[in-house]
Amino acid sequence: xxxxxxxLIPVVxxxxxxxxxxxxxxxxxxxxxxxxxxxxHRPGQCAMLSIPGVGEAMFSITSSPxxxxxxxxxxxxxxxxxxxxxxxxxGQMVTVRGPYGKPFPVDDVFAxxxxxxxxxxxxxxxxxxxxxxxxxxxxxxxKIDIVYGSRSKEDLLDYQEIVNEWQNDENVHxxxxxxxxxxxxxxxxxxxxxxxxxxGFDTNKVAVLCGPxxxxxxxxxxxxxxxxxxxxxxxxxxxxxxxxxxxxGRCNVGAKYVCKDGPVFRCDxxxxxxxxx
Amino acid sequence: MLKCNLSQLDNLFxxxxxxxxxxxxxxxxxxxxxxxxxAGAVWSNTCNTQKGPKDLFFPQSEDLMAFKTQGKTxxxxxxxxxxxxxxxxxxxxxxxxxxxxxxxxxxxxxxxxYYASRREHGIIISLACNRPTENCFCGSFGIDASSPNGDVxxxxxxxxxxxxxxxxxxxxFMALAAPFVTECDDTAAEAQKEKIQKIMARLxxxxxxxxxxGGGKTEEFFNSPQWAKLSESCLGCGTCTFxxxxxxxxDIRDYKTNDGVVRYRCWDSCMYSEFTRMxxxxxxxxxxERFRQRFMHKLVYxxxxxxxxxxxxxxxxxxxxxxISMNIVKVMKALEGEQNG
Numbered sequence: 234x235x236x237x238x239x240x241l242i243p244v245v246x247x248x249x250x251x252x253x254x255x256x257x258x259x260x261x262x263x264x265x266x267x268x269x270x271x272x273x274h275r276p277g278q279c280a281m282l283s284i285p286g287v288g289e290a291m292f293s294i295t296s297s298p299x300x301x302x303x304x305x306x307x308x309x310x311x312x313x314x315x316x317x318x319x320x321x322x323x324g325q326m327v328t329v330r331g332p333y334g335k336p337f338p339v340d341d342v343f344a345x346x347x348x349x350x351x352x353x354x355x356x357x358x359x360x361x362x363x364x365x366x367x368x369x370x371x372x373x374x375x376k377i378d379i380v381y382g383s384r385s386k387e388d389l390l391d392y393q394e395i396v397n398e399w400q401n402d403e404n405v406h407x408x409x410x411x412x413x414x415x416x417x418x419x420x421x422x423x424x425x426x427x428x429x430x431x432x433g434f435d436t437n438k439v440a441v442l443c444g445p446x447x448x449x450x451x452x453x454x455x456x457x458x459x460x461x462x463x464x465x466x467x468x469x470x471x472x473x474x475x476x477x478x479x480x481x482g483r484c485n486v487g488a489k490y491v492c493k494d495g496p497v498f499r500c501d502x503x504x505x506x507x508x509x510x
Numbered sequence: 511m512l513k514c515n516l517s518q519l520d521n522l523f524x525x526x527x528x529x530x531x532x533x534x535x536x537x538x539x540x541x542x543x544x545x546x547x548x549a550g551a552v553w554s555n556t557c558n559t560q561k562g563p564k565d566l567f568f569p570q571s572e573d574l575m576a577f578k579t580q581g582k583t584x585x586x587x588x589x590x591x592x593x594x595x596x597x598x599x600x601x602x603x604x605x606x607x608x609x610x611x612x613x614x615x616x617x618x619x620x621x622x623x624y625y626a627s628r629r630e631h632g633i634i635i636s637l638a639c640n641r642p643t644e645n646c647f648c649g650s651f652g653i654d655a656s657s658p659n660g661d662v663x664x665x666x667x668x669x670x671x672x673x674x675x676x677x678x679x680x681x682x683f684m685a686l687a688a689p690f691v692t693e694c695d696d697t698a699a700e701a702q703k704e705k706i707q708k709i710m711a712r713l714x715x716x717x718x719x720x721x722x723x724g725g726g727k728t729e730e731f732f733n734s735p736q737w738a739k740l741s742e743s744c745l746g747c748g749t750c751t752f753x754x755x756x757x758x759x760x761d762i763r764d765y766k767t768n769d770g771v772v773r774y775r776c777w778d779s780c781m782y783s784e785f786t787r788m789x790x791x792x793x794x795x796x797x798x799e800r801f802r803q804r805f806m807h808k809l810v811y812x813x814x815x816x817x818x819x820x821x822x823x824x825x826x827x828x829x830x831x832x833x834i835s836m837n838i839v840k841v842m843k844a845l846e847g848e849q850n851g
Contacts, residue, residue, distance in 0.1 A: 239623040241575075244586070285770070328586060482780060506728075
């Protein structure tokens with residue numbers, strides 16, 4: 234039996250670093266007990282993390298596949314598993330299995346194109362993987378625009394990396410915004426969908442959206458108003474999952490399983506699905 | 511074709527049970543169910559068992575793995591054991607087909623090793639239905655109750671059981687049965703088949719059609735006003751999913767033991783409000799949405815992903831068991847009626 238691979242059986246991972254990103258988001262660095270990256274993945278894919286006795290949950294892998302040393306997960310505190318993780322310290326073991334899901338088409342559809350990444354709140358977590366993948370393979374892509382917004386400056390995920398690395402890259406343009414004015418902020422203030430309209434991008438590019446459903450809805454409308462076609466826009470879905478391989482039935486929407494047919498979907502594909510996501 | 515006189519049947523069961531666990535329907539307090547044969551057990555020819563043989567391959571609850579935890583450390587223990595050969599006798603055509611449907615879920619890549627091991631070692635001895643019930647509609651799903659699939663197919667007459675081996679696995683069973691059977695021709699089995707087919711044609715649900723359903727029909731049915739009416743009195747008890755031989759949704763949970771944690775899986779139901787509830791909300795908040803999901807999955811989504819095969823075998827269990835008498839037949843008729851105007 235041992236020779237039969239079983240996807241439900243995880244491997245042990247060790248949290249080697251916990252970074253406090255925002256008041257409710259921490260980023261966990263995970264390696265195997267031997268100090269290696271648990272497994273390879275593609276940008277946008279997910280993994281199941283668990284703490285035996287507490288539960289198992291699906292998270293997007295926020296580190297880039299080009300990082301061969303470790304895996305990172307940016308996790309917002311909102312349920313049982315995430316609360317437990319937020320209380321964990323370096324050295325704590327967890328279990329990890331994956332990778333699951335369909336990645337962003339970075340090597341075919343995205344190749345040779347200008348890219349526009351739009352994220353809201355913790356929605357940057359899955360996009361960080363693909364943004365850093367594209368930055369790593371910079372010559373394969375054209376101009377990169379990143380629009381990222383959060384409630385406040387403190388709620389911006391990966392702020393140091395954005396300011397110290399992304400903004401310094403050639404031909405990468407970062408547009409940050411926060412919902413309300415605050416004293417130590419001289420950047421843009423306003424919601425992401427409006428900011429995207431104000432910035433007014435040309436449509437000769439591929440756009441990737443990730444964030445709260447309400448942000449996705451209005452940003453998608455905004456992009457379409459700018460002349461984008463839904464076939465140029467990608468986003469990710471998130472539903473409850475248990476198995477990760479399209480068998481337990483939980484993340485089924487229409488004939489799709491978000492865990493294996495997603496989480497990445499092209500926006501015109503979503504129109505084919507019943508509106509239960 | 512082999513023939514076993516009914517007077518020899520208990521001896522045949524005993525011989526098989528000596529070689530491997532043998533499961534067959536026996537009468538219990540609440541009707542017939544598959545139980546492990548032991549001396550004195552009386553096989554029940556009831557059509558149909560309360561639950562199908564799904565438990566034998568995909569148990570209602572099963573341990574998946576164990577963990578030893580100490581301080582910050584975790585050790586994962588693979589507790590899987592290769593299944594041993596076992597035989598299941600008396601499986602009806604609908605239930606045989608239900609296993610083929612579960613195969614499409616659990617044996618597609620990546621294979622579920624727990625299910626795969628049991629499937630590999632389980633020998634299915636099917637039995638044609640002499641007395642199908644008024645709730646039966648397997649014929650609507652292209653299933654022939656007079657000639658079920660399986661590793662061995664059996665036909666029962668007044669005085670004998672006729673057996674035909676279909677597969678290599680089936681031959682294992684036939685070898686164990688050898689001392690209690692004699693060679694014969696197909697005449698009696700064929701006559702029995704014909705009798706059954708005549709009964710099937712006269713069943714009250716014999717005319718139920720599936721033509722209106724299948725892959726690609728999401729738009730057609732998803733927004734039907736029928737769902738609100740059909741689901742109005744649904745209690746969300748999940749009985750339909752638990753007696754359904756093709757329902758396969760499951761949950762994975764942990765329980766703590768004295769020295770660690772065991773991770774197990776158990777049947778779950780899309781009819782339950784908890785099924786899709788997440789920390790940030792629930793994408794199927796009403797019973798109407800959950801009810802619709804179950805039937806859309808069986809009649810549209812599953813066939814879309816599985817070469818047109820429906821995730822229903824017409825066994826009729828949900829017709830018999832639903833406390834508010836709602837069922838897939840009523841759903842199909844209501845949706846189809848609407849389609850026809």
